Amino acid sequence: MLTIIFGDYKEANYISNPDMFFDNTYEDKWLESDLAKDIVKDIDKSDLEGPNLVVSPVLGSIPVTRISGGAKTLIQIAFDSEHIFNASACGDNCAKWLLKIGNDKDIVVRMGHVMHFPEESFDIKIANTGDIVHTPYELVEKVITEGLLD
C-alpha cells in the first residue's frame, strides 16, 4: 500500500532532492527493469534503452541522469526501500504510478503538497493520522481538515 507522510519530515533516511540523489546512487539493474522502462516511456515519452542511454523525442540521445525528476523519483521509490523520498518532486502525471507501485509493495513517501490522484477507488494510508482514504476527495478533505500541511 502507498503510505504518505504529509508536511515536514526530517529523519536521516529522508531524501528531499530525489533528482540529485538519483544521479549519484542509481543502480544499473533498476534501469534494466520493465517497470523503469514503462515509467520513462509514460512520463518522459522517451525510450529507456538501458542503464546508459535514453532516447528522447525532443532532446535526442541523453544519459539517464537527464530524465525527469518525477521519473527518477518513481524509480527510486520502486527500487530503493532504504530511503523515504520527497514525492513533491513528482507531478500529477506520476500519481497513477505511485498507486501502481504501492499495489505491488508497501511504500512510504513524503509530500509537501496535495497530489491530484486519479478519480478512482484506491487505498492510501496517511501516516500522520493513520487514516486510510479511498478517493481524491477524501484525501484532500483529510489533509485540509487535519491541517497536515499547515
Next chain:
Amino acid sequence: MVGRYDIELYNNKVHYHLNVKRNITVLRGDSASGKSELIRLLSAYNANPESSGITLISEKACSVLTEENWKLFIESYKERIFFIDEGNTFLATEEFAKAVKTADHYFVIISRERLPQLSYSIEEIYGLREGDEAGKYRNATRIYNEMYQLYNNQFGNVAELEPITIIPYSRQRVVWEGADLRSCSEWYHNAINKGDE
C-alpha cells in the same frame, strides 16, 4: 524592480518563452514538462554565455540560485531575475523569505511545495506547455515551450470567491495559501455545492 519582462532562452532543441510580471513567479505542473531542463539550460548559458550555443534574450540578467550561491547572489547583484529549481532546502527558510522581501530582484521558483513564508499571488502560478507558437519553432529538433496559468480559469479565481460560513477559517486559509490549489479548489467548490443542496 517593477514591470513585466519577457525572457527567451533557447538552443537547437528547446525554446522557452517566459513572461514574468511580479517579484515571485511559481512554476509547477507535470513531470517532464521541461522545468528542470530550463534550469539546466540557463546554468549552462551562464557558465559560458558566448560559447554555450545557448541564446538568452532578456532585458534583465538571469541567474540560477543554488544552495551554495543564493545569499551571495541576492546581496551582490542588482535587478536580476533569479531561477530556483525544486529540491533546494533554502526555499523554505525564513532567511530566504526575508531576503526576498527586501531584494530588488524577481524570482522564478520551481516548486510544488507550500511556500507560506513567501507572499505570491495564485495568478502567478504557472506550468510549462508546448506553446501555440510551436508551429513557428517546431521542427525535427526544436520544441517551443511557454508558460500557462494554472489556477485562474478552471473554476474562476479562487481568491475572489466570497468566504462562506460552512467552511471554517482555517480551511479557507489553506485554500488561499494553496497547498495544491487545483485540488483544494475542487474540494472548495464541492463544499459550496453541498452547501447549496
